[in-house]
Amino acid sequence: MRRRAKLLAATAVGMVLATSHVRAAASAARGEELYQSCQDCHSLDSNDIGPKHRGVFGRKAGAVPDYNYSAALKASGITWNEDSLDKWLTDPQKLVPGAKMFFHIDTAQDRADIIEYLKERAK
Numbered sequence: 472m473r474r475r476a477k478l479l480a481a482t483a484v485g486m487v488l489a490t491s492h493v494r495a496a497a498s499a500a501r502g503e504e505l506y507q508s509c510q511d512c513h514s515l516d517s518n519d520i521g522p523k524h525r526g527v528f529g530r531k532a533g534a535v536p537d538y539n540y541s542a543a544l545k546a547s548g549i550t551w552n553e554d555s556l557d558k559w560l561t562d563p564q565k566l567v568p569g570a571k572m573f574f575h576i577d578t579a580q581d582r583a584d585i586i587e588y589l590k591e592r593a594k
Contacts, residue, residue: 499587
């Protein structure tokens with residue numbers, strides 16, 4: 472009986488620890504709010520300091536016409552998807568040394584929400 476109680480307690484603790492690191496589902500609505508900070512340099516439909524984001528998913532990095540990309544990003548071979556955008560938004564200079572972008576987003580949930588917004592609304 473005592474062994475069973477210990478096993479149940481250990482299982483409960485394990486379940487709490489396992490779920491404590493699970494982030495909430497990504498929210499496009501929250502991502503849209505967070506995207507406002509991106510609009511200092513980007514928009515969905517026109518190039519500015521940074522390239523436009525409409526159609527970013529599945530697009531090769533450095534491929535928007537009429538935008539002057541860094542040689543590093545053009546040569547990166549990256550195709551934008553959830554994983555590559557998460558790495559980019561975490562630390563663009565680490566992913567592509569020599570890229571123009573230096574802005575980063577520290578919080579994984581914020582990155583996930585912005586990516587979800589771009590995935591759903593920037594088609």
